[in-house]
Amino acid sequence: xxxxxxxxxxxxxxxxxHGLNPAMGWLFAVALGLQEQRLTAVLAxxxxxxLGHAAAIALVAVVTALLGALLPGxxxxxxxxxxxxxxxxxxxxxxxxxxxxxxxxxxxxxxIWSFLMASAHGAGLMVAPLLAVLLRSTNEVVATTNHVxxxxxxxxxxxxxxxxxxxxxxxxxxxxxxxxxxxxxxLGVELLRRAWVNVDLLWVxxxxxxxxxxxxxxxxxxxx
Amino acid sequence: xxxxxxxxxxYPSPRLAIKAxxxxxxxVVRLNAHxxxxxxxxxxxxxxxxxxxxxxxxxxxxxPYTGGELHHHGWNACSSMLCPNAPHPHIERRYLVVxxxxxxxxxxxxxxxxxxxxxxxxxxxxxxxxxxxxxxxxHTVHCGPDGIYISALGTPDGEGPxxxxxxxxxxxxxxxxxxIDRGDQYLHYDFWWHLGYDxxxxxxxxxxxxxxxxxxxxxxxxxKYGHRIHLWDLHxxxxxxxxxxxxxxxxxxxxxxxxxxxxxxxxxxxxxxLKDLSSAIWVWYRQNGEWKIRKIIEIPAEPAEEEQLPDIxxxxxxxxxxxTDIDLSVDDRFLYVSCWGTGELRQYDVSNPFEPKLTGVLQxxxxxxxxxxxxxxxxxxxxxxxxxxxxxxxxxxxxNSLYRAWDEQFYPDGIRSWMVxxxxxxxxxxxFDPNFFVDFGEYRAHQIRLEGGDASSDSYCFP
Numbered sequence: 001x002x003x004x005x006x007x008x009x010x011x012x013x014x015x016x017x018h019g020l021n022p023a024m025g026w027l028f029a030v031a032l033g034l035q036e037q038r039l040t041a042v043l044a045x046x047x048x049x050x051l052g053h054a055a056a057i058a059l060v061a062v063v064t065a066l067l068g069a070l071l072p073g074x075x076x077x078x079x080x081x082x083x084x085x086x087x088x089x090x091x092x093x094x095x096x097x098x099x100x101x102x103x104x105x106x107x108x109x110x111x112i113w114s115f116l117m118a119s120a121h122g123a124g125l126m127v128a129p130l131l132a133v134l135l136r137s138t139n140e141v142v143a144t145t146n147h148v149x150x151x152x153x154x155x156x157x158x159x160x161x162x163x164x165x166x167x168x169x170x171x172x173x174x175x176x177x178x179x180x181x182x183x184x185x186x187l188g189v190e191l192l193r194r195a196w197v198n199v200d201l202l203w204v205x206x207x208x209x210x211x212x213x214x215x216x217x218x219x220x221x222x223x224x
Numbered sequence: 225x226x227x228x229x230x231x232x233x234x235y236p237s238p239r240l241a242i243k244a245x246x247x248x249x250x251x252v253v254r255l256n257a258h259x260x261x262x263x264x265x266x267x268x269x270x271x272x273x274x275x276x277x278x279x280x281x282x283x284x285x286x287x288p289y290t291g292g293e294l295h296h297h298g299w300n301a302c303s304s305m306l307c308p309n310a311p312h313p314h315i316e317r318r319y320l321v322v323x324x325x326x327x328x329x330x331x332x333x334x335x336x337x338x339x340x341x342x343x344x345x346x347x348x349x350x351x352x353x354x355x356x357x358x359x360x361x362x363h364t365v366h367c368g369p370d371g372i373y374i375s376a377l378g379t380p381d382g383e384g385p386x387x388x389x390x391x392x393x394x395x396x397x398x399x400x401x402x403x404i405d406r407g408d409q410y411l412h413y414d415f416w417w418h419l420g421y422d423x424x425x426x427x428x429x430x431x432x433x434x435x436x437x438x439x440x441x442x443x444x445x446x447x448k449y450g451h452r453i454h455l456w457d458l459h460x461x462x463x464x465x466x467x468x469x470x471x472x473x474x475x476x477x478x479x480x481x482x483x484x485x486x487x488x489x490x491x492x493x494x495x496x497x498l499k500d501l502s503s504a505i506w507v508w509y510r511q512n513g514e515w516k517i518r519k520i521i522e523i524p525a526e527p528a529e530e531e532q533l534p535d536i537x538x539x540x541x542x543x544x545x546x547x548t549d550i551d552l553s554v555d556d557r558f559l560y561v562s563c564w565g566t567g568e569l570r571q572y573d574v575s576n577p578f579e580p581k582l583t584g585v586l587q588x589x590x591x592x593x594x595x596x597x598x599x600x601x602x603x604x605x606x607x608x609x610x611x612x613x614x615x616x617x618x619x620x621x622x623x624n625s626l627y628r629a630w631d632e633q634f635y636p637d638g639i640r641s642w643m644v645x646x647x648x649x650x651x652x653x654x655x656f657d658p659n660f661f662v663d664f665g666e667y668r669a670h671q672i673r674l675e676g677g678d679a680s681s682d683s684y685c686f687p
Contacts, residue, residue: 022308022311023311027311028308028309029309030308030686031307031308031309031685031686034486034686034687035420035485035486035687037486037687056467060516075344095394098310098311098312100309100369100370101307101309101310101459102309102422102458102459103308103420103421103422103459103685104420104421104422105309114308119235128556166349187384189236189237189240189686190236190240192230192236192306192313193229193230193232193234193235193236193240194229196229196230196306197228197229198226198227198228198229198314200226200314201226
């Protein structure tokens with residue numbers, strides 16, 4: 001497990017990154033709180049947003065896990081790397097429009113909006129390579145200790161995928177909640193004028209970088 | 225092109241927008257009242273008191289076609305881009321979208337590259353509007369969180385229904401008709417929204433047929449012009465309520481909702497009462513989940529001699545105030561009311577929207593009054609019409625023409641057009657800036673947009 005610590009930490013870090021993005025949820029929660037002039041409205045908006053985000057990640061994670069149980073790690077990584085680079089290219093070349101919903105969104109609308117927002121941004125894809133790495137090493141551990149190539153591989157992989165989603169979402173939720181409450185109670189939305197940098201540009205850069213690294217890792221595995 | 229930080233002219237809330245720096249330029253559309261083949265134009269007026277060209281037209285950019293009539297215009301993007309439900313904070317406010325109320329062209333000017341020399345970057349042909357939206361006579365422009373909304377007075381054949389269509393805020397393509405379920409809504413004029421309540425409001429004037437050859441006396445006396453406002457679910461694009469002030473009050477025009485998104489009320493003017501020629505201001509508001517409307521101000525007609533009046537008014541022996549535009553300051557405190565007939569600009573304190581207090585009156589022009597201005601000698605005609613308030617609420621600008629065919633009916637001697645500026649006392653009260661008077665001569669100035677945004681350009685998602 002300790003050799004995978006960096007992968008788990010990366011999942012947490014990506015959660016912080018997603019949580020900090022104003023377009024991913026905390027700003028929506030703050031706006032609803034300001035509209036109703038109470039902190040509880042901020043807090044009530046956060047769980048559905050986190051749930052939608054988790055669903056978007058889980059979708060990719062489960063697919064990755066299932067593929068991971070069938071394919072060798074190196075092939076999975078190569079495939080994920082290609083997919084990430086293709087998605088990055090699409091984000092650069094095609095004009096991007098944010099999903100939208102009503103301002104006074106219900107919990108259900110918030111969750112759906114958050115799911116679409118995370119999916120459209122490739123939040124799940126960003127997490128996929130980390131999961132692939134975790135799957136590969138877990139499979140290796142299983143293989144060396146039990147001398148059995150696939151011990152309940154599906155259950156094992158899916159279990160790992162859910163753990164990854166949980167870790168990532170918990171980190172995203174905590175970040176989002178802390179930022180939302182601080183902005184609502186202390187800082188005020190004036191900071192948007194300076195602090196709302198173009199996260200989309202950063203995001204595309206991170207996607208591209210992750211894709212390139214994943215592809216390199218996968219290809220190295222295939223060639224060695 | 226996407227920017228790294230939000231456009232500096234975007235403010236999350238009206239409270240913050242009030243602190244914006246004063247505007248240095250005003251963009252004013254100018255129409256050509258004479259059929260001499262000269263095109264309409266977007267003019268740039270210097271409104272920086274420290275500049276040597278203060279109160280002068282420092283730039284004129286023609287539209288690339290003739291035979292139209294410019295009227296209102298608006299920005300491609302504004303503070304609503306910061307709304308969390310459809311965020312686009314890294315788009316620039318740099319294009320003015322200028323629809324033509326007669327020819328149905330829409331011209332896009334870039335004012336960033338050279339702010340005093342707006343450059344035409346695109347012209348949307350009338351056919352694109354007709355085909356994609358089945359609307360014509362585009363009118364008012366508002367930058368919405370998810371696109372540019374434009375109202376249209378009617379269909380290509382000059383009848384109804386009028387409505388709203390959407391332009392893509394980056395490519396300026398006509399995306400199509402906005403309404404999904406309009407109920408019995410047929411007439412159209414202005415629109416705006418309460419973003420905090422996902423509610424659109426639209427008002428009623430007349431179809432192109434009813435306005436393009438002047439006001440039709442018979443239809444007016446029969447109460448055929450608009451007298452209702454419609455409330456819509458902004459997200460689902462369906463009408464949810466109708467408020468009718470009664471056919472006695474003809475033409476419900478400009479909609480000025482509170483800028484504070486937590487407040488669900490706004491103001492609208494009715495132009496003329498069939499009973500006594502008065503104009504009125506109404507407040508719509510939400511109470512226990514239900515929308516209501518109530519008259520809060522009535523401005524009476526002023527008696528006049530028959531020989532002082534144009535033909536259309538002679539039988540009535542009175543000058544109607546003809547309130548044709550209103551504007552609400554960004555802090556929702558002062559409402560400015562243009563009385564185009566009597567030649568008055570009124571200022572009301574509407575801190576309590578149900579109990580307005582008259583805090584200032586200025587007189588200039590007017591059908592009978594013909595009041596002058598400290599900067600020029602002699603009488604002036606036309607009257608206060610399109611009025612615009614700076615974001616900090618300290619300056620008010622207005623022009624004096626209404627609409628070509630209607631100008632001729634009420635000012636048959638031909639309007640000589642001007643733009644003036646008023647300095648506002650923060651506690652109420654106004655006075656003319658004696659150094660600001662822009663003479664547009666035979667051309668006619670209409671809507672004014674201020675650099676960086678103004679009281680009728682931006683809407684906000686945060687209080």
